[in-house]
Amino acid sequence: MANYTTLSPTSLAEVVSHYTIGEAQRLEEIPGGFGNSNFKLTTTDGAFLLKICDEKNAAELQIQLKLLAHLQEHAYPTAYPILQKNGEAVYVSAPTEYRIMLYPFLPGGTPQLSPKVLAQLGEALAKLHCIPPIAGLPRFPMGMSQIVPFLVEVQTTQFAAHPFINWMNSQLEWMEPQLNEPLPTGLLHGDLFADNTLFEDEQLVAILDFEEGCHDTLLIDVGMTIVGCCYSERHELRAEWARCFLTAYDALRPLTPREWECLDCFVRYAALAIAFWRFRQFNIRRPDARRADMYQEMVTRSAAWHAVFPKTHRHP
Numbered sequence: 001m002a003n004y005t006t007l008s009p010t011s012l013a014e015v016v017s018h019y020t021i022g023e024a025q026r027l028e029e030i031p032g033g034f035g036n037s038n039f040k041l042t043t044t045d046g047a048f049l050l051k052i053c054d055e056k057n058a059a060e061l062q063i064q065l066k067l068l069a070h071l072q073e074h075a076y077p078t079a080y081p082i083l084q085k086n087g088e089a090v091y092v093s094a095p096t097e098y099r100i101m102l103y104p105f106l107p108g109g110t111p112q113l114s115p116k117v118l119a120q121l122g123e124a125l126a127k128l129h130c131i132p133p134i135a136g137l138p139r140f141p142m143g144m145s146q147i148v149p150f151l152v153e154v155q156t157t158q159f160a161a162h163p164f165i166n167w168m169n170s171q172l173e174w175m176e177p178q179l180n181e182p183l184p185t186g187l188l189h190g191d192l193f194a195d196n197t198l199f200e201d202e203q204l205v206a207i208l209d210f211e212e213g214c215h216d217t218l219l220i221d222v223g224m225t226i227v228g229c230c231y232s233e234r235h236e237l238r239a240e241w242a243r244c245f246l247t248a249y250d251a252l253r254p255l256t257p258r259e260w261e262c263l264d265c266f267v268r269y270a271a272l273a274i275a276f277w278r279f280r281q282f283n284i285r286r287p288d289a290r291r292a293d294m295y296q297e298m299v300t301r302s303a304a305w306h307a308v309f310p311k312t313h314r315h316p
Contacts, residue, residue, distance in 0.1 A: 020038070027050065051102075138215070
């Protein structure tokens with residue numbers, strides 16, 4: 001859950017006054033997320049999602065808005081920002097300069113994962129990958145462009161000999177040749193975990209949170225969705241869920257033979273990327289004793305996938 005940035009009643013009223021959504025009545029924290037402070041805003045006109053963008057700067061938000069406009073042109077099922085009276089999508093709160101975005105409060109919630117849900121996620125991700133990317137998107141933001149300098153910088157810190165750093169180095173040693181192969185690239189969500197989706201009665205409503213949208217190897221997104229959605233709460237691989245996801249994805253955007261061969265690497269790379277982000281975030285950037293070991297969940301998932309993959313996840 002995010003460390004919430006709060007708004008006073010006076011500040012909230014000021015924000016709401018810039019939109020045509022009635023008067024503010026209640027603001028409730030929404031659990032989940034690490035990079036934003038999310039709230040359910042109730043006004044005299046209804047319910048809305050208010051998002052304070054704690055980690056994205058103005059330039060990054062403009063790229064995100066450009067991507068959302070592109071997705072809207074392709075009728076992709078996600079949440080689109082509500083514009084202010086002046087036509088702008090990002091409200092900057094003075095004097096704090098909080099960057100705030102407002103969205104419709106869509107029906108549904110985080111799904112109870114099942115083969116049916118995973119099949120819909122496979123289809124939705126394949127549809128996203130069939131949309132052409134736009135100019136200006138970054139590479140995968142939790143990938144090698146961040147990991148390589150981190151591994152250099154950490155050598156001068158107390159974490160230089162940490163077991164996790166040794167694990168990362170050993171993993172990347174065998175991964176890098178496949179990561180550098182010329183596999184299909186395109187538009188990625190970048191963080192398709194279950195809590196970035198909305199379902200109602202096991203039917204997909206929307207794919208949420210394109211903050212990590214990027215242009216990179218498509219197999220990163222495939223691996224990320226498996227890591228984020230195909231495990232139990234105890235981090236045990238649910239092979240049937242993974243098969244349903246991959247079958248539905250492959251039916252719409254067929255994986256190449258070489259992508260099938262590299263799938264093991266990219267699932268484990270996705271797990272490594274999330275583990276890296278969590279380790280850096282909660283041990284170095286914003287030390288948090290409660291979350292300092294969260295990275296270990298991804299290490300466990302990586303190992304669980306590799307133990308099963310050779311038997312159950314080759315080309316159907």
